[in-house]
Amino acid sequence: MAFLTWTDSMSVKIESIDKQHQKLIGMISDFYENIKTRSNNDNILKLVDGMKKYTLEHFRYEEKFMQQFNYPGYVEHKHEHDLFVTKVNALEEKYKSGKIIVSYEITSFLKDWITNHIQGVDKKYSDFLVKNGVE
Ligand code: FEO
Numbered sequence: 001m002a003f004l005t006w007t008d009s010m011s012v013k014i015e016s017i018d019k020q021h022q023k024l025i026g027m028i029s030d031f032y033e034n035i036k037t038r039s040n041n042d043n044i045l046k047l048v049d050g051m052k053k054y055t056l057e058h059f060r061y062e063e064k065f066m067q068q069f070n071y072p073g074y075v076e077h078k079h080e081h082d083l084f085v086t087k088v089n090a091l092e093e094k095y096k097s098g099k100i101i102v103s104y105e106i107t108s109f110l111k112d113w114i115t116n117h118i119q120g121v122d123k124k125y126s127d128f129l130v131k132n133g134v135e
Contacts, residue, residue: 003032004111010118012126014134020058021118027051028114032107048092048106056085066125069132077121084113 006022031047059081066074091106 003029003107004115005029010115012118012122013130014126016135017062017122020054020061021114021122024051024055024058024114027054028107028110031110035104035107045092045096048088048095051110052085052088052092055088059085062122062125065129065132065134069129069134071125071128073121073124077125080117080121084117087113 004025006018006025010021011018012021027047027050031044031051034044034047063074063078063081065071066077071077087109091109095106
């Protein structure tokens with residue numbers, strides 16, 4: 001069974017965002033597979049970098065619409081995004097400095113965070129953004 005799989009229950013009813021979430025989930029699963037098969041360090045760091053970049057792009061995409069339509073939960077949502085970025089940067093530094101030998105700590109964190117975030121705060125904006133025409 002895959003480490004993490006996107007399911008319909010994760011849908012925020014906005015196709016562009018569902019696609020981004022699917023891509024993120026795929027990247028996290030790929031990362032996990034690389035950890036499991038003890039891929040080399042450079043490869044792991046490249047995957048982390050790719051995930052960070054794509055996640056930031058995704059966050060900016062959601063935040064752009066929330067701001068554009070004055071979504072009432074914007075500040076709380078943005079705060080969650082910012083905390084995530086801070087935490088991932090800290091984990092990456094720990095990994096680089098050898099404080100985490102195996103990065104299962106990172107994969108577990110990513111899996112739990114993305115699942116809870118999509119099912120929680122992301123779903124909260126769904127109706128609001130759909131009503132404002134976001135597809
Ligand atoms: Fe889909 Fe708020 O991240």
